[in-house]
Amino acid sequence: MNIVVCVKQVPDTWAEKKLSSDDKTVDRESVDGVMNELDEYAVEEALKIKEAQGGEVTVLSMGPEKAVETIRKALSMGADKAVHIVDAGLHGSDALATSYALAKALGTIEHDLVILGVESTDARMSVVPAMLAERLGAAQLTFARKVEVGDGTVKIERLTDSGYDVVEAPTPAVVSVVEKINEPRYPSFKGIMAAKKKPLTTLTLADAGIEADKVGLAGSATEVAEFAPRPPKQAGQIVKDEGDGGTKLAEFLASQKFV
Amino acid sequence: MAEVLVLVEHVDGTPKKVTYELLTLARSLGEPAAVFVGNGYDNAKDKLAEYGATKVYVAGDAEIDGYLVAPKAEVLAQVVQQSSPAAVLIPSSPEGKEIAGRLAVKTESGVLTDAVGVEDGFVARQSIFGGAFNVQSKVSKGTPIITVRPNSTPPEPSPAQPTEEQVSVTLSDAAKKAKVLDRVTEKKGGRPELTEAAIVVSGGRGLGEGSNFELIEKLADSLGAAVGASRAATDAGWYPHTNQVGQTGKTVSPQLYMAIGISGAIQHRAGMQTSKTIVAINKDPEAPIFELVDFGIVGDLFNVVPQLTEEIEKRKS
Ligand SMILES: Cc1cc2nc3c(=O)[nH]c(=O)nc-3n(C[C@H](O)[C@H](O)[C@H](O)COP(=O)(O)OP(=O)(O)OC[C@H]3O[C@@H](n4cnc5c(N)ncnc54)[C@H](O)[C@@H]3O)c2cc1C
Ligand SMILES: Nc1ncnc2c1ncn2[C@@H]1O[C@H](COP(=O)(O)O)[C@@H](O)[C@H]1O
Numbered sequence: 261m262n263i264v265v266c267v268k269q270v271p272d273t274w275a276e277k278k279l280s281s282d283d284k285t286v287d288r289e290s291v292d293g294v295m296n297e298l299d300e301y302a303v304e305e306a307l308k309i310k311e312a313q314g315g316e317v318t319v320l321s322m323g324p325e326k327a328v329e330t331i332r333k334a335l336s337m338g339a340d341k342a343v344h345i346v347d348a349g350l351h352g353s354d355a356l357a358t359s360y361a362l363a364k365a366l367g368t369i370e371h372d373l374v375i376l377g378v379e380s381t382d383a384r385m386s387v388v389p390a391m392l393a394e395r396l397g398a399a400q401l402t403f404a405r406k407v408e409v410g411d412g413t414v415k416i417e418r419l420t421d422s423g424y425d426v427v428e429a430p431t432p433a434v435v436s437v438v439e440k441i442n443e444p445r446y447p448s449f450k451g452i453m454a455a456k457k458k459p460l461t462t463l464t465l466a467d468a469g470i471e472a473d474k475v476g477l478a479g480s481a482t483e484v485a486e487f488a489p490r491p492p493k494q495a496g497q498i499v500k501d502e503g504d505g506g507t508k509l510a511e512f513l514a515s516q517k518f519v
Numbered sequence: 520m521a522e523v524l525v526l527v528e529h530v531d532g533t534p535k536k537v538t539y540e541l542l543t544l545a546r547s548l549g550e551p552a553a554v555f556v557g558n559g560y561d562n563a564k565d566k567l568a569e570y571g572a573t574k575v576y577v578a579g580d581a582e583i584d585g586y587l588v589a590p591k592a593e594v595l596a597q598v599v600q601q602s603s604p605a606a607v608l609i610p611s612s613p614e615g616k617e618i619a620g621r622l623a624v625k626t627e628s629g630v631l632t633d634a635v636g637v638e639d640g641f642v643a644r645q646s647i648f649g650g651a652f653n654v655q656s657k658v659s660k661g662t663p664i665i666t667v668r669p670n671s672t673p674p675e676p677s678p679a680q681p682t683e684e685q686v687s688v689t690l691s692d693a694a695k696k697a698k699v700l701d702r703v704t705e706k707k708g709g710r711p712e713l714t715e716a717a718i719v720v721s722g723g724r725g726l727g728e729g730s731n732f733e734l735i736e737k738l739a740d741s742l743g744a745a746v747g748a749s750r751a752a753t754d755a756g757w758y759p760h761t762n763q764v765g766q767t768g769k770t771v772s773p774q775l776y777m778a779i780g781i782s783g784a785i786q787h788r789a790g791m792q793t794s795k796t797i798v799a800i801n802k803d804p805e806a807p808i809f810e811l812v813d814f815g816i817v818g819d820l821f822n823v824v825p826q827l828t829e830e831i832e833k834r835k836s
Contacts, residue, residue, distance in 0.1 A: 279652065298767065355630060356623055356660075381766060384647070384789075385632045386613060387620030390588065394621040399696035400588055403613060415700075418587070421612070421712060421761065423705035427587050429697040439767050440760050481629030481660035485642060490653050496797075498809055501818025506826025509798065510834065512814045516796060518718065518742065518775050519834050 261315040261409060261431075264371045265306040265339065266362060266392075267299040269323050269330040270382040283477060284484040285352045286382055288324060295330040298377025300337075300444035301437050306375045307338045308442065309409055316340045318369050322350060322361050328460075335455035336447035342460045343369060349465050352477030355383070359391035361475055364468045366396065372431040373414065378403055378438050389436035399429030402436040521605035522574065523549040526595060526618065527567065528610040532559020534566050536715050537610040539674035541667055542570040544637055546677060549605045552576065553681070556594050557584050571677035576602075578686040587697035588614060590690050592621035598686060599626055599662055606641045606658075611666035612714065619666045628661025635671045635772065635793060649766070649785060650792030668793075669715045670772045705759065713745045713762060718775045719794070721747030721764055722757075723787075725780020725801065725820055729757035734824045735779060741831040747771065747791075749781045765790035780820050783808025800824065 271291040278287040306317045319334040319342040321327050331342045345365050353361065366374065374396075379386040393400035401407075404416035405424065414433050418425040419440075447455070465472050473479050499508055513519045523545040528535045538553075545551035552574040553567045560579050567575055578594040595618065599607060607622065609615045611633050623630035634643035638655075641663040645654045658664070713719065720742065722735040732746070739746045748758040750765055764771055766786040776794035781787060783799070783806055791797070792811065799808045799815045800823050809815045816823050 279654075355620065356627075359620075359624065379767075382648075384766075385620075385630075386616050387623075387630060387632060390617035391620040391624050394589070394592070394624040397693045400617070401697055402588075402617060419761070420702075421714075423703045423761070425587070425699050426701040426703070427697050427699050433696075481623070481627070481658060482631055483657055483659050484654055485657050486655040488653050490646070490650055493811060496809075496812040496814055498804075498812070498815040498817060500804075501816050501823055503822075504826075505800070505816040505818045505823040506828075507830050509800070509814065509816055509823065509827050510830035512798070513742075513775075513831070514834060516775070518796075519831050 261309060261313045261373060262318070262371045263306045263309060263315060263373045263375060264318045264320050264366060264369055265302050265334065266374065266376045267303065267319055267321050267330055267334050268296045268380050269293040269321070269327040270296045270380055279484070279487050283352060284487060285477065288326070293326055293329060295333050296377055296380045298379055298381070298437070298439060301439050301441055302375045302377045303334045303337050303339060304442045304444040305407060305437050309373070309407070313409060318343060318371070320362065320365055320369065321345070322358060331460065332455050333447060335458045336451040337445055338451060341458055343463060344460060345463045345468060347465045349472050349476045352480060353475045354480035354482045355385050355387050355391060356481045357475040357479050359388050359395055361468070361470050362388070362392055363395035364470045365463055368463070368468060374398070374432070374434045376434070376436045378436045389434055393434040396432070396434065399433040401427055401429055401433050404435055404437050405440050407435060407437070407441070520550045522552040522602055524598060524602070524604045524607045525551060525553050526607070526609045526615065527553050527555045527563060528612060528615065529555070529557070529559065529563055532562030534563050535610070536674065537669040539566070539570040540669065540672045541608045541610065542567070542572055543675050544667065544672045545608055546571050548637060548639070548641065552602070552604070554595060554598055556591050568681050569676050569678055570674065571679045572681045573679050575681045575683050576686050577683060578688050580688055582690060583688070585699055586695050587699055588617045589621065589694040589697065592618045592625060593690060593694050594686060594688050595622050596625040597688060604662060606663040606665060608637070609664070609666045611668045616666050619664050623664050626661050628664050629658030630664040631656050631658060632666045633770070634665050634667045637665055637667065641665065646793050649789030668770070668772050670717070670774070705761070710739060711743070711745045713747055713764070713769050714771055716745035717773055718742050718744035719747045719764070719771050719773045720744045720777045720779065721749065721781060722752055722779050723749035723781030724751040726752065726757065729755070732758055734820070738824055738828045741828050741835070749787050778808050779824060781808055782806045783811065
């Protein structure tokens with residue numbers, strides 16, 4: 261079973277995130293980058309399947325130079341090799357463009373499964389996995405809280421609002437995972453050392469056959485027209501409970517017509 | 520006026536409230552046309568008319584419900600092709616976003632998710648980075664496809680007599696790959712669904728143990744609210760993961776959000792910061808949740824919550 265796992269570098273949740281004022285894209289230079297937390301679960305799941313079934317795990321990431329740190333982390337967790345799509349022409353790509361570029365790169369990597377996180381913590385769109393399945397014509401098995409690999413098939417438990425769906429499909433399939441699926445491992449010292457020697461291929465637009473006018477700011481199908489920091493909230497009323505806190509709160513709720 | 524398509528989100532035909540919200544929103548932007556996909560149209564018919572759909576596209580093929588997501592995108596793409604709408608509005612649920620994504624690829628159009636409003640010219644208002652920024656975005660290519668969060672527009676009836684059009688679909692092989700073998704419903708009380716509820720009452724680590732969620736449930740029931748939980752509470756197994764609010768849980772935007780025994784970590788805020796009114800009960804006056812509140816009580820939840828529930832019950836009767 262050959263698996264590609266897609267990882268994205270995102271600004272650290274704890275860092276103050278910014279949009280750059282000249283082109284209204286996420287400022288990725290001035291803040292620390294970390295692996296999108298959900299993608300750690302995707303890497304872990306890929307490694308678990310490989311350990312049980314054999315095969316190879318390839319890391320795929322699209323992002324600036326700096327995203328190499330995140331790729332190295334996935335390699336040090338135990339992935340075998342990596343492909344990094346990096347090109348100045350990609351800056352500002354939206355979901356349509358990102359899924360297109362990832363699909364193009366996937367065309368150059370042999371795979372039975374593609375595993376992704378369910379959502380990136382910066383874009384929070386949760387659309388790239390479905391878009392990728394659409395582009396590849398592969399089965400979409402998303403929001404998985406459990407993955408079972410059979411002979412030429414994959415079965416998942418898809419988390420839903422009211423419980424879960426059991427969904428099955430033939431490979432190749434695109435799987436996205438939620439964070440309840442496993443406990444991601446920490447890279448070991450040995451893993452970190454080994455990662456430095458693992459093959460890492462960089463692809464430019466031309467290398468991957470990506471048409472330049474379909475990616476980047478200009479090629480994207482959406483644009484940010486305006487943005488502003490959220491106006492600070494007016495300070496609320498804070499009351500210390502002197503034995504009548506519940507009653508006071510009920511009064512407030514009634515005054516706002518919630519009761 | 521050009522049609523604005525609204526994908527009906529429903530359970531066995533009965534539309535969810537967000538459908539009425541989107542029909543109301545569509546009315547302010549163009550000619551609202553509903554797209555109903557799956558079984559049970561009879562349960563939806565009158566309601567869609569009541570909320571102003573001037574046209575309904577119906578794809579009632581039973582086969583559609585047997586596969587995951589892809590068939591719905593295929594139907595929508597077909598309707599978009601034939602009716603050239605001004606835009607497509609889809610509820611911002613996990614499935615809705617996936618349908619939107621696939622539709623965007625099929626029609627080579629831009630997709631915007633999690634809008635909290637849509638204005639003239641199909642400018643979507645979004646709140647990003649856990650509420651730190653307000654953004655206005657536009658689609659610059661193809662048909663604007665916008666997913667809109669529940670509770671963004673108050674639903675208003677506006678009775679219409681919709682024309683009905685049956686859409687016949689032949690699903691592609693690609694759409695029939697992910698087969699749904701079983702749909703399992705895990706414990707579901709009579710409470711409203713988290714993302715749709717007008718009021719959400721959430722509990723966190725401050726509850727101390729799982730059985731104390733009973734306090735939260737009683738309070739929620741007195742207000743007709745949904746129950747949410749922080750990740751600390753779901754990780755501890757005190758409450759189901761499906762009720763988690765936050766960055767890796769659900770995003771809610773109710774009229775009233777109550778955080779009880781929750782500190783207000785940045786990842787929790789990411790899922791509730793756009794709530795209209797926010798209330799907290801916490802014994803630590805320094806808890807960051809108090810930066811967000813309209814009204815806060817510094818005190819022990821085990822004293823405050825029972826008194827609050829009792830007072831609400833008293834006022835109701
Ligand atoms: C990548 C990532 C994603 C995450 N995603 C989420 C997410 O989706 N949702 C989420 O919620 N968290 C998420 N977290 C976790 C988040 O960082 C916090 O750890 C979590 O929200 C804390 O939950 P809590 O507020 O219930 O617990 P705590 O932070 O421990 O707060 C408990 C609060 O209860 C108060 N308290 C205690 N006893 C009482 C009492 N008797 N009466 C009144 N108050 C009392 C305390 O003063 C304290 O403020 C995520 C973390 C990471 C790293
Ligand atoms: N630039 C990227 N490179 C690699 N994977 C990505 C990229 N963007 C998104 N993904 C994958 O798609 C998932 C969902 O992202 P999103 O749709 O942006 O919320 C992430 O968890 C990643 O696995």
